[in-house]
Amino acid sequence: MDHPIQTLAVIGAGAMGSGIAALYAAKGIDVVLIDPVPGALSRAAEVIDRQLGVYAPDGVAEARRRIRMDEGLEAACAGDLVIEAIPEKLELKRNVFARLDTLCPAESIFATNTSGLSINAIADSVTRRDRFVGTHFFTPADVIPLVEVVRNDDTSTDTVERVMASLRYVGKRPVLVNRDIPGFIANRIQHALAREAISLLEQSVASAEDIDEVVKWSLGIRLAITGPLEQRDMNGIDVHHAIATYLYPDLENRTTPSPLLAQKVADGHLGAKTGQGFYSWPAETREQTLRDKSATLTELVALLQKRRAD
Template sequence: MQQQTPIVVVGAGTMGTTLARLMATRAMPVTVLDIDGTRLAHCREALAADETLSSRVGFAQDWSSVGAASAMIESVTEDLALKRRVLAEAERHLPATALIMTNTSGLSIDALGEEMAHPERFVGAHFFNPADLIPAVELVPGQLTHDATVAQACQLLRQLGKRPAVLKRCVPGFVANRIQHALMRECLALLEQGVVEPQALDDIVRYSIGVRLAINGPLRQRDLNGLDTHLNIARYLYAELEDRHTPSPLLETHVSEGRLGRKSGRGFFEWPQESAEAQPQQERELLRRMLTLLDEESAS
């Protein structure tokens, strides 16, 4: 991988902006491409505070002003047909050796790559928001992805300071979103059944399993607890757990009433403007501190 050839990030939204920040922080030149000039302007504004960072980021509204690139990360809206079009167009403009990645949250890599001329150089690289801070990236090969592509993507991600975790095969939602949605299905069922209030539920998860999961992960944590104990509980509990195959009515109602969370001022909780605006920066600071602690722990 030639370091000085820019990486192209397609999509200047929430993820594209933090992907650009990640690369610029690691001194990798990056070009952000978005068809929407307003989104590009917001992205430029978000990176403008740091002159060194912003000098490493280029902006483009189409491929004609992109030039040579060693790799591309597609990070446009989560829509299969749109992503397919974007990938096909990228292939026409990128050199034959360029690595092509998608930041889809869980769409099939095979379906996304179906119209590509060279799907062997295409791989899922699922970052987490904010992409410049969260270390893990799920690397998801399709059936046609070459091993060399996965190795190339791993190398690039390590250069970016990430912890790539390779899946053996692609499943809908990959690993993280499957686990996140299984957790939320149960949380929503507990709220619907009137077992607990939102604040109490969040407190229980944050200050019990949440902190332990950050330290150990679910499987190591179970090893520490004892698998026999886990099995004993699983035997009587599974019949009680939520297993619906459609989204929870509570979630449907919240969304239809415009209770979308921080961005609309109301979700499970109220989000007055001041706390809604302050929250992303506060969370970034906490994340930095927690990740520093975890890094120190794993280095010792």
């Protein structure tokens, strides 16, 4: 299946939706990007032009012409595949898909770019549950290769195959999640890691900078080429079992967000977007820092992909 879809519709022109639109357009797919919020599409156009300069430096204008922008959901009728990338609010997503279900042809495939909401709960809003799937892209959507493709209880094999083929066509590395569980795979592992890191910070074991330094320059480097299960094999499962016997009882295992995390939210210290979180994010350096990190990720992905190809 060389060219699994002809046209993509993306609902939501934020950073995620813009990245998805640019990615598909750069690979020759016609895209309609839809957002009713005033000013959203004009802001997205600037982001997309910058992104296409990375994907298609020799053909930005051509790729840009493949992206049509519209404010009405009716425009989604043109999409063989419709990817929703709106805020993480269950009822908002359900309402959008309920409308799309009445507007789009029966053969259109629907995908929700939720980070962890129930695919079954969102799919309940449509009649085509067999043609409904989760596609969890990662920020930045145009850089991180992996996409989690998540079934609902009724997703057909044909739907999974077509969606995964379309993702491979644009250079993504899709992984199938067979069960609809909260957080899927990546966010469950990420939150387990973050829960322990925040607990270490609360206990004053080390500073935020040093905790991150440990992860980036030990686990982070290794995880780029060896997953946690493969690493257990390489270290020896008996060794892991022995360490787990005494370490697991001491690990953070609370089932509610930590007081430190709750206090950050209450104080409005939400991270880079507010200028203060676990770190300080001065406005004059914040955007440049984020761009630099994105560029570094792009270089790292290219290096890893080249290594794998070789």
